Amino acid sequence: AQRVTQPEKLLSVFKGAPVELKCNYSYSGSPELFWYVQYSRQRLQLLLRHISRESIKGFTADLNKGETSFHLKKPFAQEEDSAMYYCALSDPMYSGGGADGLTFGKGTHLIIQP
């Protein structure tokens, strides 16, 4: 069964400091990995996906298949980055019939201190 682990429930860093939110996954195939974010009083929304290899709001994430990780990084944290961050996994070959949908980690609450 696929599983996503975010080891930190809470991460607090100072403004301007680097941020790394950890995500490890357990999956036998080649999954799609995502980071979703939920800002205060807003909906859960997609931040970035590994296949796009893009940087969104200064965040990047590299898929490391050897370590089965997809850590989210930002070199200089800003106060507006404070939010809940969820790592998620999807099977791109999925065609239904089993327990699927996007599998989420339990989330990391990122707090950026001024």
Added chain:
Amino acid sequence: DSGVTQTPKHLITATGQRVTLRCSPRSGDLSVYWYQQSLDQGLQFLIQYYNGEERAKGNILERFSAQQFPDLHSELNLSSLELGDSALYFCASSARIAAGELFFGEGSRLTVL
């Protein structure tokens, strides 16, 4: 607003009761997903519908059921409610049959007393 809409936003009920949560997907999206978010378990996938048909089941209890109607809106029915069913229930939609980028609603907060 053509985003995902969920009703009601808040619901308080008693143990043993039955409630129905409603979701309207984003315009044009055929897939609807239901998730349960509780403090201990995080976001748990419950069930997915695609164009009216059930596509996948996750950790959905037998006391819970869902359906997607011809107009693509979906309802999640929760019966014989227990205290532990208190949670935030999210609906999400996507254009694809397989989960990828999901668009979430604001959630329905259920409190069972």
